[in-house]
Every structure is written in structure tokens, then in C-alpha cells.
Amino acid sequence: MDTRETEIRELLQKIPLLKNEIRKLIVGQEEVLDEIIVALLAGGHCLLEGVPGLAKTLMVKTLAQALQLSFRRIQFTPDLMPTDIVGTEILEEDHSTGKRFFKFNKGPVFANIILADEINRTPPKTQSALLEAMQEFEVTYGGQTYPLDRPFFILATQNPIEQAGTYPLPEAQLDRFLLYIKIGYPSREEELQILSGTTGSKKAVINPVVTAEEIISLQQLVREVNISDDLIAYAGELVRATRPATTAIAYVKEWVRWGAGPRAGQSLILTAKARALSRGRYAVLMEDLHAMAYPVLRHRVLMNFRAEAEQVTADEVTRTLIREIGRVN
Template identity: 60%
Template sequence: MTEQTLGAPDRDVVLLERVAEVSANLRREVEKRIVGQHHVVEGLLTALLANGHALLVGVPGLAKTLLVSTVAEALDLEFSRVQFTPDLMPTDITGTEVIEEDRSTGRRVFRFVKGPIFANIVLADEINRTPPKTQAALLQAMQERAVTAAGQTYKLDAPFFVLATQNPIEQEGTYPLPEAQLDRFMMELRIGYPSREEEEQIAMTTTGDDRPTVSSVVTASELVELQHLVRRVPVAPSLVAYAVRLVRATRPDDAEAPALTRQYASWGAGPRASQYLVLGAKARAAARGDALPSLDDVRAVAPAVLAHRVVLNFEAEADGRTTRDVIAELIENSRSWT
């Protein structure tokens, strides 16, 4: 790789190589505890490098929580876990004020006790099991990396990620996430069942007395530096135009919307999806040490970026079409644009 390829100083060339090294090391450390699920690990890595949040959707027992905690351990980041329940209150997440008495003066003062949101990686476990008012406690933190309590705003330490899990098959006693909150997640990552060989390996390796030790591959400060490097990765105007056109193709009221979208979609993705497609392409390219993202990088991240932002209508449900099906067909049709 040359400086001319990156179009940046020597320091950026070194950092780009470091991104590829960290990415490879992170995959290796995660594989010590997680069998398979390579596309989910890749998606998490892309979101982390792009400084985005991720929603992990899968049935119970697929190691969603273990995956997140292992990633946090490998990244040497402060990790907190919040088990979302119907009785959880917003202050249980953000923190609350308590009264303290100064023993020397007898004066009572309020002191803010920080909640679990004040960490580098926050696991929001089963996020759809808590009412909307508690889910909303994450909105400011996810968008602005800050928390406002009792009229005072507290900045969250960087890096900051919300990695949420959700069970797609159990809907009793759950509260669907509002569209505004879904849009704050960069990616929705679907975790499926392992293959037969993978499940045999899981049963073999997890029923013994040994627990693999995960080593740290990068510090918090260095990860922030790598995230800034990802943003400096240049992209061609044609790639940005392609990403924007793909997002606009999901909107049924757009003048250039394809027939597929007009038939099956009620709502399409917003501008944040265009931003995340470009950022995701940059992060994916940087993770392999490449300074120039390609259209294939956009197409690779598009399903996870668009899946939770497109709402299908009743006709799609009647025809047995899923959001992922429609998006996959849109991506395939978009190949003719270039």
C-alpha cells in the first residue's frame, strides 16, 4: 500500500495497517468462544469501526450475550449489561440523584450516581421487554453520546456502543421498538442456528471445565483513533451516488422507486441509512487494509443497514415476502446501475 493510494500522511497508512491487524486479532479472539456466526462478527466489527450501534436478533441460546461480552473483553473496554424487564425505569439506566449528608457540616446535598449507561459497551439485553419510556432513555445516549439528568448534561466516554439483543419469536409481554430508536441502530444483525458441524463443536467445547481466555487486542483510546481513520478513508463520488440511490429505491413515494418497492413497501429508509452505507463500506474496506471502498462493500453492508428501516405493507405479508427478501432483490437489481 502506498501513500498515494490512501491520499493521506504516513501516519494514516500505518493506522490503516493497524485497523486490518486489529480486525484479524479480534476475529481470532472471538473465535475462541464463539463457533461460527462469522457474518455477525463481521457486522459487529464494521459497526464498531464505524462508531455505530447494533441490534442482534435471534432466538434464545445462540450466544448473543456471550458474543457481546467477548467482544468487549477483547477490546479492553468497560462493559455493562442491562437486563430489560417490564418494571425497569429510565433512571435504572441513566442513573439517579441521591441525597448525601456532609458529616462535618450536617448539610444535605444531591449527588448524581451514574447508571450502567456510563460504559464503553452497553449490552441492552432483550431491549423489547421494557416499556417505551424506558427504551427512550437510550435515545440521547445513542445519538449524542450524552445523558441529561436533573438539568445537567453528562458526556459519555468514547468509544461508546449500544449492542442490543431481541428475541424475534416471543412477542407476549414485549414492546416493539419505535422507529426513531430503530433508526439509531446502524445495523440489525440476524443470528441463525449453527450448522450441524458447528453445533457438534459447540456441544464438545462448551461442556468441559475449560473456559478460553480472551486477550485484549486494542485499547479504548486506540480504537477511537482507528474510528477517526475510518472516517478519513476516501470514497469515490460514484460510490456515494450508488449508496444514496439504493436507499431512495426503498421509498415507495420516490419518483424513481422501482415497481417492487411501490408494490410492497409502506415506508423506506431515511438519510441516516445513506450515511451508514457509506460509513459501513469505509469500515469494511479498512478492516481488510484497503484504502478504497468498493460498491461490493456497500452491497455487503446494505442488508443489515436497511433491514430495520424498511416497513412492508399488507400485500407483502399476504405474498409471503419479508423485508430481507425485498432488500436482497433491490440489491441484486441495483447491479445493473453500474
């Protein structure tokens, strides 16, 4: 076995170690945890949605503890300003010369992992402060560009049941999130385990098991995972079929207002590669595309007013497309 194969094998062993550390505090939510790790490996960002009390914040904090990365939490509120996220210039004085100068004081966005808590509680002006950071991995202030530390991973949370005092994320910003992950209630057994494990005096210790350099190496390795031309073509057809103007599928024409753009296809292929790698495979299977289609398309397929009234969701559209398009020809 050559050195490269040994390095790859050692890197892949880090993924189950990371999951095991997170499971010390997080009970259940296996699919959610898998999708968060997929997004991390793919180098994208996540939007987490769930009712209060489902450990969204705890999951992100535990992930940060298991990684040897800097972590900052930003609590989004209606009075939060863009400078509270990006940073601002402050006037300082050189005591040796007496000259005054402006110095850029970096905001909390200058960290490896950012928890944007309740992102929909702040106005669009402040929400947009994250746009450049999410897409370009840099921040511009006063005409000067400041690169962000890598890896850079934003996990934003939002509460789906409270609408008063919230500002829905614009489609342009939604599209910047690689995955839109929905968190549901735990099962009966998982809830009993949560109740017994969190009400005593014993506290789990989370050990950092993956470094920043290892995360970057894994992200580069994801790009090298093989995917066949047939599966690439299938991913393209799946995304194109979400567009009511060009699709032949009646279900889409009936319920969808706008379909997904090319970025959805890129995200689908990249996350399928990350999912394959997280399972120790070096080639994408159809099951990877099917599994990642839901969190990839969930926020990129816009339903029409009738669908919203009758509670037809983007997940149902994706399920129908997978069934209609079928297997690769």
C-alpha cells in the same frame, strides 16, 4: 515508510487479533461477527435478533473482554425504569459542614460497551431512555448534561419468537441502530464443534488486545477511507429506490409502506468504509455497499400489511433493488 503509515499498519493488525480472541469462544457466525466489528469501527450501535441459545449474550461479553473497555449488562424487564439505566440523584450529607446536597449517581449506561439484553421486554418510556445516549453520546438529568465515555457502543438483543409481554421498538429508536443483525442457527459441523467444546472442563481465556484509544483511532481512520463519487451516487440511488412514492421499481410499490430516510444512506457509506478498512483496504468497493445494504436497510424499510401477511421481508426488497439498479453507470 513514515510514522503515520506505520501507525495505521499497526492499528489494522489489531482487527484480526480481535476476531481471533472472539473465536476462542464463538464458533461460526462469521458474518455476524464481521458486522458487529464493522459497527464498532463505524461508531454506531447494533440490534441483534435471534432465538434463545444462539450465544448473542456470550458474543457481546466476549467482545467486551477482548477490548480494554468497561462493560455493563442491562437486563430489560417490564418493571425497569429510565433511572435504572441513566442514573438518579441521591441525597448526601457533608459530614464536615452538616449540609445536605444532591449528587448524581451514574447508572449502567455510563460504560463503554452496553449489552441491552431483551430490549423489547420493557415499555417505550424506558426504551426511550437510551435514545439521547445513542444519538448524542450524552445524558441529561435534572437540567445538567453528562457526557458518556468514548468509545460508546450499545448492542441490544431481542427474541423474535415471543410476542407476549413485549413492546416492539418504535421506528424512531430502530433508526438509531446503525445495523440490524439477524443471527441464525449454526451449521451441522459448527454445532458439533460447539457441543464438544462447551461440555468439557477446558475454558478459553480471552485476552484484551485493543485499547479504547486504538478503537477511537480506528473510528477516525474509517472516515478517511476513500469512496468514489460514483459509489456515493449509487448508495443514494439504492436508498431512494426504497421509497414507494418516488421509485419506479414496481416491487417496491407493491410491498413497501415506507422507505429509508437519508440516515440510511449515511449509514450505508460509513459501514462500507468500515468494512473496507476491516479487510485492509483504503477504498470502498461495490461489494462493500452490497454487503452492508442488508443490515442497514433491514429495519429502515417498513413493509406493508400484505407483505407481512405473505412474509415478504425487507431483505428481499434489498436483494431486488441490488439486482434492478445494477452496477454504477
